[in-house]
Amino acid sequence: xxxxxxxxxxxxxxxxxxxxxxxxxxxxxxxxxxxxxxxxxxxxxxx
Amino acid sequence: xxxxxxxxxxxxxxxxxxxxxxxxxxxxxxxxxxxxxxxxxxxxxxxxxxxxxxxxxxxxxxxxxxxxxxxxxxxxxxxxxxxxxxxxxxxxxxxxxxxxxxxxxxxxxxxxxxxxxxxxxxxxxxxxxxxxxxxxxxxxxxxxxxxxxxxxxxxxxxxxxxxxxxxxxxxxxxxxxxxxxxxxxxxxxxxxxx
Numbered sequence: 001x002x003x004x005x006x007x008x009x010x011x012x013x014x015x016x017x018x019x020x021x022x023x024x025x026x027x028x029x030x031x032x033x034x035x036x037x038x039x040x041x042x043x044x045x046x047x
Numbered sequence: 048x049x050x051x052x053x054x055x056x057x058x059x060x061x062x063x064x065x066x067x068x069x070x071x072x073x074x075x076x077x078x079x080x081x082x083x084x085x086x087x088x089x090x091x092x093x094x095x096x097x098x099x100x101x102x103x104x105x106x107x108x109x110x111x112x113x114x115x116x117x118x119x120x121x122x123x124x125x126x127x128x129x130x131x132x133x134x135x136x137x138x139x140x141x142x143x144x145x146x147x148x149x150x151x152x153x154x155x156x157x158x159x160x161x162x163x164x165x166x167x168x169x170x171x172x173x174x175x176x177x178x179x180x181x182x183x184x185x186x187x188x189x190x191x192x193x194x195x196x197x198x199x200x201x202x203x204x205x206x207x208x209x210x211x212x213x214x215x216x217x218x219x220x221x222x223x224x225x226x227x228x229x230x231x232x233x234x235x236x237x238x239x240x241x
Contacts, residue, residue, distance in 0.1 A: 015083045017099045018092075022074060025103040029070050034111040041112045 055121035063110055074103065077122055081129055088133045091147070098136060102129040174239050181231050189224035192217055 035042040062069035086095045195201045207214040
């Protein structure tokens with residue numbers, strides 16, 4: 001059988017953001033409330 | 048069994064209606080593409096994470112304030128936000144570049160401590176004291192000109208005015224002062240270098 005000289009690519013892992021980053025985004029989303037008053041937006045972040 | 052994928056548009060609609068889980072699904076679905084895009088423009092994981100986070104903060108704020116108009120193009124919209132943030136990042140860094148130490152690049156190649164170390168400081172002190180002693184040995188008229196020129200940084204014109212002599216006399220006194228200093232230094236074999 002013909003020998004394969006090409007190397008296996010190592011960069012097969014998908015590039016993904018850190019788990020903490022995702023968690024932060026999801027928590028931020030849960031905490032944020034936008035209240036509209038006439039033509040203004042108020043951002044309320046619940047701690 | 049074929050899995051049914053809820054379209055992005057519906058997830059966005061659900062999210063706006065208050066379904067927090069819809070956002071998790073959207074992020075999970077597109078994180079690889081968005082993060083890959085950001086990382087391709089800025090190959091630093093920490094910075095890429097920051098931009099990814101800022102992108103979604105912007106997405107969340109827009110969706111929650113109902114300013115998003117759905118045209119069935121959620122991903123391209125997020126990508127455009129990410130792209131704008133990347134541009135912003137580089138624009139900001141152009142003004143204040145951030146350097147990170149790597150194996151090939153040492154931060155100390157551009158960052159040096161120019162202050163003297165303890166030994167050099169002591170030597171400089173000794174030299175200055177020696178020099179002051181020698182200067183005190185000069186004849187008063189020469190010493191005055193030298194002090195005004197070197198320590199007070201006056202021009203020869205000003206020195207001439209202050210001492211009431213012509214500029215040529217002031218220049219001559221400076222010349223003799225330096226010659227006398229050299230003579231004393233040579234005679235006493237004083238080393239005045241650090």
